[in-house]
Amino acid sequence: MPAPEKLCSLRWSAQYDALEVIDQTLLPHSLCWLQLKSLESYCHAIRAMQVRGAPLIGITAAFGLAQALRQDPSMANLEHAGAALLATRPTAVNLRWALDKVTSAVSALEPGLRGEAALAKAQQLRDEDIAACASIGEHGLQLLSGLRRDGPLNIMTHCNAGWLATIEWGTALAPVYKAHAAGVPVHVWVSETRPRNQGMNLTAWELQRAGVPCTVVTDNSCGQLLRRSVVDCVIVGSDRTAANGDVCNKIGTYLKALAARANGVPFYAALPESTIDWHCASGDDIPIEERDEVEVLAVTGMDASGETRQVMLAGAGTRAHNPAFDVTPATLVTGLITEHGCFEPSPAGLADLKAQMSSSRPM
């Protein structure tokens, strides 16, 4: 069987003058590409989670700002479009980071030059994200190699922090892909990740496509698996990491970190530097997005006739509370795997990372 076509989550189409992204709300049942052109289409794609994952949200917003400036390069539009994109989702800090990068690159330019400069910057951020994730993969693989046992390495992950959450490679899954490519036998425990099931719908799809053995489990099962010693390492992504090393990530991450610690299993967060909020002293300062209760009370899947259909799980009158993220205290995190290496999740560790970042900047 031929290997499936290599994909990435996002591509700029010069032909259509549009950003093409996979509509992730339709996976795993359909692989469809969306063309984003208008500011509203970019904002909708991020808000409706057609694109999601902190790094991918950031890069998509950068292209959205570039496209808005190509249509109207005024300072007023730079501010308007930046604010609209920033307001789409509150938790992932990569969104603000990417918008700031584009804004800094273009605001001092003549209006007529801003559009193309912004597009070039967005392309550069995209390329840098790919390189950063590849590097996260290499650093993670070194850690995994230190864990090697007789059988396959058993990695547990949560939500989707694979290439669908970035451009290529992913963050948490980059070490898995690097291990697989290096011939290290690996098996991934994929937690389904309620309420939107990104583990079952995205991570399992990605891994199966790449030929990496994986098994889906309910989020509830993860404690039992960690207790039964069938997990060698937990690796998750992050939507925002505070300056003290607290990791904000998809709701349910904290429970896995508690169970990993209780059972002596290393727990890593893998993230590019763009995910670190240096202005945020502690995870408790991070705004946690609360999403619509219908995400909990109803679910969408494919019926017997192949139609996508929403079914109601709850009875009439049932109410739900739906926080999208939680905070894992730095004390529960073994290390932060970044493109600059693995760092201790502490103010000292983050200071080391910052020093490393400065020294690796091009002159």
Added chain:
Amino acid sequence: MPAPEKLCSLRWSAQYDALEVIDQTLLPHSLCWLQLKSLESYCHAIRAMQVRGAPLIGITAAFGLAQALRQDPSMANLEHAGAALLATRPTAVNLRWALDKVTSAVSALEPGLRGEAALAKAQQLRDEDIAACASIGEHGLQLLSGLRRDGPLNIMTHCNAGWLATIEWGTALAPVYKAHAAGVPVHVWVSETRPRNQGMNLTAWELQRAGVPCTVVTDNSCGQLLRRSVVDCVIVGSDRTAANGDVCNKIGTYLKALAARANGVPFYAALPESTIDWHCASGDDIPIEERDEVEVLAVTGMDASGETRQVMLAGAGTRAHNPAFDVTPATLVTGLITEHGCFEPSPAGLADLKAQMSSSRPM
């Protein structure tokens, strides 16, 4: 609005010579009663989880054995029917407990007397379960009263350990119902309880019907809620409790216990003595049922036209692992709330409970 009819989960119908039970797989969308008559219908109801909950499984099996003996009171049939009922589900020890009670009550009798004696014994076990759960509620209410704060008491529970899991009152929910009846304001955080959603489908339905305020959350949200100090107490049921105080309960319980401990929130298991396996030295000796992967990969709900429909969540070729229970080590459990009072989850605490049980036996 008039209060809804008071229900219990199971009733013997002399008119139809059948046990009538609520088909819990159809809740919350339909309230339907099943009539169980044949041994196969009893076994199917337990296996397919039309009846579920450790105490209710036990009582249902007792009626099933009684009905089998009324049809054929031979020792061969006593053994055959007992073995068939015992084989339906492996984890809840109440099943074996109830079958042993009926068997002891009838095996020395003349065959012609066995059927009616077995039915009388099943009725007695049913009545004792109601009394035990009411008593669990009273003991639990005392504990809750010690926690009282300015606002409503916020209780978190997992799965369904209400009257649907017993006959009346429930185990974990009995203190909640007693508090509500006593005018103590109470609010329940209901974890949805993947994969079968018994929290969302059964517990929320029960509580709403009784007028107890409740909010459904994903299982993943429970750590964040405990960290945010919006939970005063966690109370769960148990499917089997070992002689050292380890609590086996619905998958996901262990994660809540870890998060409760990490955040200084008391964590209780509420259970009748029939749930304790005195022959089981530790929770690690308890057989954990593994159920069909389809429970994880697909979900059943009500579509827009009011039809019950199963939709597939996972993509083609995705595999899942589906353990139904996990073990919470006794060290994470604040106390065991039983019909005899609240006991420390330790060999010493369980010895106290055993002494209390002996002293409260009728002479």
